[in-house]
Amino acid sequence: MKKVVLILSVAVLTTVFISCKNNPDNHRDKEIVEDVPETQLSDTSVDLAWVDTKEIDPETQAEYLYITAFSGLSLREYGNLQSEKLARMPYGTKVKVLNAEKNTTMNVDGIKGGMNEVEFNHKKGFAFNGYLSKYFPPEGDISVKGYANELNRIFPEIVFTESTGGTASNPSNTETIVLPGAKWHEAFFTAQRLFDFPKEFNFPDPKGNNSETITDRKPKRGVWVSQLEITRKDNVLEKIEYVYKSKKFDSKVTIVKESGAMKISKTEEVK
Numbered sequence: 001m002k003k004v005v006l007i008l009s010v011a012v013l014t015t016v017f018i019s020c021k022n023n024p025d026n027h028r029d030k031e032i033v034e035d036v037p038e039t040q041l042s043d044t045s046v047d048l049a050w051v052d053t054k055e056i057d058p059e060t061q062a063e064y065l066y067i068t069a070f071s072g073l074s075l076r077e078y079g080n081l082q083s084e085k086l087a088r089m090p091y092g093t094k095v096k097v098l099n100a101e102k103n104t105t106m107n108v109d110g111i112k113g114g115m116n117e118v119e120f121n122h123k124k125g126f127a128f129n130g131y132l133s134k135y136f137p138p139e140g141d142i143s144v145k146g147y148a149n150e151l152n153r154i155f156p157e158i159v160f161t162e163s164t165g166g167t168a169s170n171p172s173n174t175e176t177i178v179l180p181g182a183k184w185h186e187a188f189f190t191a192q193r194l195f196d197f198p199k200e201f202n203f204p205d206p207k208g209n210n211s212e213t214i215t216d217r218k219p220k221r222g223v224w225v226s227q228l229e230i231t232r233k234d235n236v237l238e239k240i241e242y243v244y245k246s247k248k249f250d251s252k253v254t255i256v257k258e259s260g261a262m263k264i265s266k267t268e269e270v271k
Contacts, residue, residue, distance in 0.1 A: 100116050188203045
């Protein structure tokens, strides 16, 4: 068993959930998360996330999923967003699923899902399954190839490819990872972490204009372009791209769905 993510609990982080409605198509619930700098992480009282060779407990047939929300996810007393918060489950933590909600009962920031009954740190409660994934999320400093290799230990169907191109004066490099069975929001959060594009960019709502561009409101010094480009058709996502341009290089992260899998690729060109 190899430890992949060691994330400690956040002591001063709070989450406010706005009421969810029964009809997810007509209402959009908000999960408001207040970010805390990683330097403030402390308290070792919570369970740590580990990668096991088996994600299903052979004795109980229990499923294990990972927290993908950067700021952590609330463990609630009951299966609704208004019930008491029992704990905050840190990013990367592996939780045991006791009862999975199969139906869509809510929409949180454009992510459809429901409340799974889970066990965390010897506590039982409920958590929004839109921020739970069978794929453990990447650490902040891991390479795409390194992340793919770690995933391959459990999911041999994961595909990673790398290619080079361009010219001698303007070389380019493309890295691609394919996640079979993943959803759009899972791919978005994975790409955001792997390729370090701004956390201020939220997962884009599938509903909206066929073409939309969201500009980084606080780009770093020396950055010419930093923006999210979304392509939709009939309120269904077709492509999400993060475009970055500076004096030294240009890069583009592209997320698309192909043959039931999410394909994430980044092409970087040196100027």
